[in-house]
Amino acid sequence: MHPCSLPTDGPGGQMEVRLALQAFGFIVLGVVGIPGNLAALLLFCRLFLTQGHMPHNEFILSQLIFSNLMVTVCRGIPQALTALGFEELFSNGACKIIIFIYRVSRAMSITITSLLSSYQCVVIAPSTPGWILLKRWLPGHLPHAIVFLYGLNMIIYPTALLYTEAFPANSTIPDFTLNLQFCIVVFPGPMSFLVNGVVYIVRDFAFVGLMAAAAVYVMLVLHRHRQQVQGLQGAGRKTEEATRSVLLLVSTYVTLFTMANMLWFYSLFVSRVHPAINDTRVFLSSCYSAISPVIILATNRKLAMRFQCGSKRKEAENVPSSTK
Secondary structure, X not given: OOOOOOOOOOOHHXXXXXHHHHHHHXXXXXXXXXXXHHHHHHHHHHHHHHHOOOOHHHHHHHHHHHHHHHHHHHHHHHHHHHHOOOOOOOOHHHHHHHHHHHHHHHHHHHHHHHHHHHHHHHHHOOOOHHHHHHHHHOHHHHHHHHHXXXXXXXXXXXXXXXXXXXXXXXXXXXXXXXXXXXXXXXXXXXXXXXXXXXXXXXXXXXXHHHHHHHHHHHHHHHHHOHHHHHHOOOHHHHHHHHHHHHHHHHHHHHHHHHHHHHHHHXXXXXXXXXXXXXXXXXXXXXXXXXXXXXXXXXXXXXXXXXXXHHHHHHHHHHOOHHHO
16 A cells, blocks of 8 residues: 555554544634634724724734634634545535635744744834834835735645645545545645645745744843833833733744644654554644634733623623613
C-alpha cells in the first residue's frame, strides 16, 4: 500500500476509539469556535455601528475573527462528520470551494496574527526617528495590508482549485496526494507536490518568525519600561492592556504551531506514522481558531462589557413580568 493510501489502525476497536475521539475533539472545537467567533464578530460590528469607526487594533482583530470563523466552519465541521462515519459529503466542485476557503482563511489567520503582533510592536516602540515614520505610516495603511495579504494568500493557493477532488468512493488514493479525509488534493507529479509543500512551509515559518520576533521585542520594551508603563493612565493603560492581549494570542499560536510541527517533523522520520499522530496534528492546527475568540472576549474590555450587558439584558427580558 502506498503511504498516501488510507492508513489502518489494526484492530477495529482501536479504529473506532480513534474516530470517536477525533469526532469528539472537532465537535468541541466547533461548539466553542463557531459561537465564539460569531459572538466576537457581531460585537465588533456593533461597536463599529455605535462608535462610527473602529480603532486600528480592533480592526485587525475583527479580520482575525472572520478568518478563524471560516477555518472552523470549513475544516472542523467536515472533519467531525467524517469521523462520525459520514461519507461522500461533497462533490468535486464543493470540495474545491471549501478547501480553497479553508486554505486562504488558515493562511490569513497566520498572517493577520503576525500583522497584529507587528502593529503592536510599532505602537509600543519608542518614538525614535525610524519608529516615528512607521507609527505615522502603518495605521493608515492597515486596510491595504489586509487586502495585500488576501491577494498573496489567494495567489499561492491555486492548487486548491486546480487539484482538489471529492474523496474517492473506493478509498483508493493516488500517489502524491494530500488526504484531508473528506476531500483530497491530487498533484500531477512529485515536483508540484514538493513545490507546494515548500511554499507553504516557507510562508508559515516566515510569518510565525515575524510574529514571534515582534512579540519578543514588545516584551523587552515592557520589561525595560515596566515602571513607566504601569504608572500610565488613560491611553497608556489601554495600550498596555491591548499589548498583553496580543502577546497572549501570539504565544498561544506559537505554542500550538510548534507542537503541531513537532509532530509533523516526527512523521517525516518514521516509516509508518500512526493515524492518531496525524489526527493530533490536525487537531492542534485547528485549535487556535476556536481558542482565539475566547482570548479576545476575555482580554478586550470593551467587548467584555458589551457581552456582559447583552447577557444581563437577555436575563432581564426572560424574567416574568410579575417579578419585575
